[in-house]
Amino acid sequence: xxxIAIVGAGTGGTVLANRLAEELQTEIEAGDVEVRxxxxxxxxxxxxxxxxxxxxxxxxEDAKRPVEELIDRRVTLSIGRVIDVDTDRKKLSFADSxxxxxxxxxxxxxxxxxxxxxxxLAEGGHHFYGPDGxxxxxxxxxxxxxxxxxxxxxxxxxxxxxxxxxxVLMVDDWLRERGLxxxxxxxxxxxxxxxxxxxxxxxxxxxxxxRRDIALETFFNVExxxxxxxxxxxxxxxxxxxxxxxxxxxxxxxxxxTDAGLGEDGWVDVDRNxxxxxxxxxxxxxxxxxxxxxxxxxxxxxxxxxVVADRLASRVRGQTPTATYDGKTVCFLEAGMSEATFxxxxxxxxxxxxxxxxxxxxxxxxxxxxxxxxxxxxx
Amino acid sequence: xxxxxxxxxxxxxxxxxCPGPLMDLIGRVKTLEPGTxxxxxxxxxxxxxxxxxxxxxxxHDLLGIDERDDHWNIYVEVN
Numbered sequence: 001x002x003x004i005a006i007v008g009a010g011t012g013g014t015v016l017a018n019r020l021a022e023e024l025q026t027e028i029e030a031g032d033v034e035v036r037x038x039x040x041x042x043x044x045x046x047x048x049x050x051x052x053x054x055x056x057x058x059x060x061e062d063a064k065r066p067v068e069e070l071i072d073r074r075v076t077l078s079i080g081r082v083i084d085v086d087t088d089r090k091k092l093s094f095a096d097s098x099x100x101x102x103x104x105x106x107x108x109x110x111x112x113x114x115x116x117x118x119x120x121l122a123e124g125g126h127h128f129y130g131p132d133g134x135x136x137x138x139x140x141x142x143x144x145x146x147x148x149x150x151x152x153x154x155x156x157x158x159x160x161x162x163x164x165x166x167x168v169l170m171v172d173d174w175l176r177e178r179g180l181x182x183x184x185x186x187x188x189x190x191x192x193x194x195x196x197x198x199x200x201x202x203x204x205x206x207x208x209x210x211r212r213d214i215a216l217e218t219f220f221n222v223e224x225x226x227x228x229x230x231x232x233x234x235x236x237x238x239x240x241x242x243x244x245x246x247x248x249x250x251x252x253x254x255x256x257x258t259d260a261g262l263g264e265d266g267w268v269d270v271d272r273n274x275x276x277x278x279x280x281x282x283x284x285x286x287x288x289x290x291x292x293x294x295x296x297x298x299x300x301x302x303x304x305x306x307v308v309a310d311r312l313a314s315r316v317r318g319q320t321p322t323a324t325y326d327g328k329t330v331c332f333l334e335a336g337m338s339e340a341t342f343x344x345x346x347x348x349x350x351x352x353x354x355x356x357x358x359x360x361x362x363x364x365x366x367x368x369x370x371x372x373x374x375x376x377x378x379x
Numbered sequence: 380x381x382x383x384x385x386x387x388x389x390x391x392x393x394x395x396x397c398p399g400p401l402m403d404l405i406g407r408v409k410t411l412e413p414g415t416x417x418x419x420x421x422x423x424x425x426x427x428x429x430x431x432x433x434x435x436x437x438x439h440d441l442l443g444i445d446e447r448d449d450h451w452n453i454y455v456e457v458n
């Protein structure tokens with residue numbers, strides 16, 4: 001029996017398990033291969049949905065489905081928390097003291113939020129990167145009628161790099177719709193010398209910010225927040241007052257990764273094309289936890305999972321794997337509450353940003369619904 | 380800055396794409412004492428302009444930029 005263990009049932013882990021169940025159907029049914037999906041959380045979460053929660057357009061429940069409803073019946077599901085990865089002995093240890101041996105391991109443990117890494121951020125800042133934060137921000141925004149709203153990108157890299165730009169464009173539009181925009185000042189801050197890591201997105205956003213009276217602060221690296229006086233202090237020695245702070249918190253990978261010697265800061269060092277771990281044999285990473293030079297985005301996890309499924313299936317069949325990941329990344333970007341654009345790029349490419357339109361906004365909303373087909377490995 | 384300079388801290392950001400190297404530098408500089416000399420290794424050409432611009436903004440000193448065969452070493456003194 002060839003045992004494939006996948007740790008993490010987010011987009012990467014779930015798509016991978018379902019693709020393997022399809023590709024290795026015969027081998028699994030013959031008892032020659034086991035595909036095991038391991039997750040501490042029995043619910044699958046589609047995080048891009050959280051962007052809409054602060055505006056009352058989606059609920060946290062819309063972002064969740066039970067993992068067992070999404071996976072192929074040929075996948076073995078284990079609910080449990082992995083606390084140690086031993087890549088020499090090829091064993092996983094669980095919080096309940098059980099141990100699982102594997103032949104091939106895929107880490108898909110994602111990224112976690114670390115607001116506590118910046119003094120005052122947890123107390124003084126809101127965010128929309130998790131269920132509780134998105135709901136609290138919804139309640140706060142509903143009552144916010146005047147003052148200075150600051151969207152600050154504090155941590156880089158972070159999940160869904162387009163989301164901070166989307167949020168500030170959406171909140172601008174949302175406030176206009178509600179007749180409150182004249183009483184609210186909007187500021188967007190970013191750590192480097194432009195509005196986004198990708199130059200084409202930065203140029204596009206900067207132009208829109210100017211047209212829509214959204215102030216842009218660059219080289220803005222948050223050092224601390226004073227929640228009582230509502231002031232942000234930066235590494236560069238500047239201060240910015242706020243009435244409502246929406247911050248993208250620092251992100252971290254998984255302690256499992258660091259403890260197993262697979263990479264620094266919890267991100268797995270991998271070959272960017274094969275997604276095989278640099279520091280261990282028969283270990284792969286997909287999704288946010290894989291340290292590759294592109295966005296930490298659902299589309300990346302999705303495409304990486306397809307590549308790793310092909311490579312693992314080739315290994316199982318004794319063939320030389322040839323599938324590679326070229327950095328393909330696809331993102332819809334909301335430009336307000338009723339228009340969106342769309343970008344697509346690979347490693348080293350600058351995306352072309354199309355003129356925002358209503359059909360692309362509808363396409364984004366449509367994809368949010370059809371995502372559940374992606375998770376099932378069908379789309 | 381010459382090739383014989385011995386940095387106190389070396390940050391290897393080779394193969395990271397923009398803004399990775401600059402963010403690696405900013406993250407480390409926050410934790411370092413004034414007077415510390417940092418060598419930032421980068422394969423991203425934009426770093427050779429972005430990093431000096433940030434140093435100016437944040438008040439740290441650029442000691443020099445060495446071009447190597449396949450990367451740049453940017454030397455910084457923390458203030």
